[in-house]
Amino acid sequence: MQYESSQNAFGHITTGLIHHPYVPPGGFEAPQPGVFKASTVYFPTVAAMRQREWKDKSAYTYGLHGTPTTYLLEERLCALEGGLQCVLVPSGLAALALVALSVLNTGDEVLIPDNAYGPNKALAEGELRHFGISHRFYDPMDPADLSRQITPQTRLVWLEAPGSVSMEFPDLPELVRRCRSQGLLCALDNTWGAGLAFKPFDLLNDAQMDPSGAGGQGSLSVDISAHALTKYPSGGGDVLMGSVITRDAALHLKIKLCHMRLGLGVAANDAETVLRSLPSMNLRYQAHDQTARALAAWWQAQPQCAQLLHPAFEGAPGHPHWQTLCERIPGSGLAAGLFSVMIDPRFNQAQVDAFCDGLKLFKIGYSWGGPVSLVVPYDIASMRQKWPKHLKQGTLVRFSTGLESAHDLILDLHQASQAHLLVR
Structure with missing residues (x-):
């Protein structure tokens, strides 16, 4: 292919840089699609x-x-x-x-x-x-x-x-x-x-x-x-x-x-x-889900847990509806990486907050779906018209699992619980 120089086509270098005639060849393919940034879009003619x-x-x-x-x-x-x-x-x-x-x-x-x-x-x-x-x-x-x-x-x-x-x-x-x-x-x-x-x-x-x-x-x-x-x-x-x-x-x-x-x-x-x-979304979603279930199962066995709120667990509010919609084949249903725990009312808000502060791998922050696990305590009474009849009394803490090891996250939950939510 022959290339013609266009260095003298315009009177000034700035004009030449803006209106340079070279157009890359088409047919380029790669794993990731191209990124097109534009406010203005060109039209070849007024009619077009x-x-x-x-x-x-x-x-x-x-x-x-x-x-x-x-x-x-x-x-x-x-x-x-x-x-x-x-x-x-x-x-x-x-x-x-x-x-x-x-x-x-x-x-x-x-x-x-x-x-x-x-x-x-x-x-x-x-x-x-x-x-x-x-x-x-x-x-x-x-x-x-x-x-x-x-x-x-x-x-x-x-x-x-x-x-x-x-x-x-x-x-x-x-x-x-x-x-x-x-x-x-x-x-x-x-x-x-x-x-x-x-x-x-x-x-x-x-x-x-x-x-x-x-x-x-x-x-x-x-x-x-x-x-x-x-x-x-x-x-x-x-x-x-x-x-x-x-x-x-x-x-x-x-x-x-x-x-x-x-x-x-x-x-x-x-x-x-x-x-x-x-x-990678499906793979990540399943990984979040598996980790959340491992952590939820750990919580379910803890005396500090008054109620586990995870739709894939039997006894959770609406679990049969989750089964019908998401688990048409037993064991096949997905349930994301999000769950909540109602902490027993014997622990006050200050103790629950101290537990959240004491976690080392879980970061305190809103949102979810990212690689880092998150935790947030919520005041449900201020968020509802009245206390939901299907929720037990206590302080709700929501967990979002990231992509860390479930074993490491459970160890983190254990150490913070021992320090701030110890049942005597």
Whole structure:
């Protein structure tokens, strides 16, 4: 191949550097996809600029509306969760907010489980209320209570499986059926399930009945899956990102237009990081799960433990619902790397806090899904409308297992317990 020098093509070196004519050859392939960063996107002609369409991903118009990097991540996330359309946002909370702002109007009402992710409840109590959108909290462990809370103004129902912090697992299919019977949109915070523990768009596991993968005639599906990619898809504790996934084209367009009007976007390097992490996500999820079960089993045998809150353990709130949805074949179900322990009420808050401070491998911090194990004590009484009847009294401590050795983590729990939670 012959190369022609372009050093004299322009009057000034700066112009030459900006408008250098060389274009690398196509056909480059490697394990990791390329990273495309752009605000401005070039058009070959004015006519092309006017004809390009970004809503269906058939072309590019502006960096905020998508690049090859973000389009690729969106499509892979759809494959993960079983959806058909996806938009990316800067955080998991932004995903929850986008859903609400896309489908709710002044005078509408949203129903939220009382054990939902706290910031989603705060969003309803703050911004949504300011916009004239009302809300109610329902008991997710009582589907009849969901039905009782529905009013003519209800437009959206949020679901979580399991509940935030207290980890109770609802009868998710029954909650969805009740939404369907009333013609209500239902949106699931699927961060825990992550597309691995169960499929939000195929709750009856009948996709094999339809070769397209869309689910059989009896398929039961949520309308929207919101996912904090910050957690397991990222896996490093270093990326903030969220996704909103749907199967209905009209609903997706409504969400996508709101997404555009709000100017939501994600950084190309963050999208690259998640793309790089996705191939190992299933392996990491299983490793987190196995470690969490080993630690939960250790806690279950400790006298300081008043109640173990892990959906895969018999006796935990909602365990049969977890079995039905996630463990159709005995021993095959996944349950992430998150669980909580209700510490016996004989130990006060100061003692529980000292226990958390005394851990050496567990770091005190929010979030989960990264390589480092985390611990946080919670005041459940301040987070619920009333004390849940399925929770015993005590102080709740939530654990997120990282990728450390389960044996080392148990030794850490033992030494901190001996120092601060010793049963005499």
